[in-house]
Amino acid sequence: MHTTYTYPSLIAFAFAALCSASAVQAAERADTQPVSAEDFVEEASAKGIAEIEVGKLALEKATSQEVKDFAQTMIDDHTQANQKLGTLATQKELAVSDDAELINQAKAMVLKMRGEASFDKAYMNNQVMAHQQTIALFERASQSKDNEIAAFAKETLPKLKHHLQMAEEINGNLPEQ
Template sequence: MSATRLTRHALVACAALFATGALAQSSYPPAPTGDKSSERRMENRLASEDRDFLENASQAGQVEIEGSRLAEEKATSAEVKTFAKQMIEDHTKAHRELVTLATRKGFTLPDEGSIMQRTELTALKAVSGETFDKMYASRIGVNAHEKTLELFREAASKAKDPEIKAYAAKYVPALEKHLGMARTLRDRVGKE
């Protein structure tokens, strides 16, 4: 075999090995490095619906926690304060787990609720007494849990990523329980 032909075969073999290695490497998600561009590449591997769920679940949880902290300070009803304390504990635990999941997926969660959710919190801050209790029970207790439960049920049945699907399914029963508690609370403080 001539030197030119041998060199050509060696180049073809090297090119084939390089291409195979490059393809094999691209099938694994990059490890989180703190580099925002690699995090965006990982984030883009998630289906848009899964990214939306992570974002919306984070915002909903943060609003529940912040609204419930307000209730611990401002509520006049002991029952509202007890409910708020339970919401803080449960939603903080779920949010920590969500942060861990999102980090593994290379997804950066928002730092606060949506504009509409922040407007709800601002409205809560502006009232006091029985009006606060009724508003908290209705808006943060019932309305927010109805929306969050719907969000989690949908992700539990339709999420593309199995870990996201499992996370959503895990919290559906707790959210159903919260909604029942919130409805009872709303009925009681509405009658006082």
């Protein structure tokens, strides 16, 4: 039996494999390695940029008003958090990311390839996963020896956990594709 794969299905498969590998690596890091201030600032700012960019895409492509409202909240909240993080990074002479990390760029690409009918579910699935990973990063950073980084992470965690709760609820209300 010969199976034919389309380009979009291969991209989706590669994306799923990347996400799985990324989640495993993040879990291993969470158990074994504290995050440095430099790594935290770079990774957190990249994740924030990705949230903003994918949120803008969701404003254009989502069909559900609830999903669009969530996307606008992501844009607003992550813009504000990145501004605070940028100020903190400047004070500490640390570099922030100027572009979303590669995996989040891949997620955005896959979301762009999805048809209008399944975009909402794809976006919300992405948001659940992205917020789980971001929460793990911020929890590690909350244990940082750098008091300002730890304070920023602790201050931001409740909002991130609320985002995850919102994403899970919206995702659960959307029809399976």
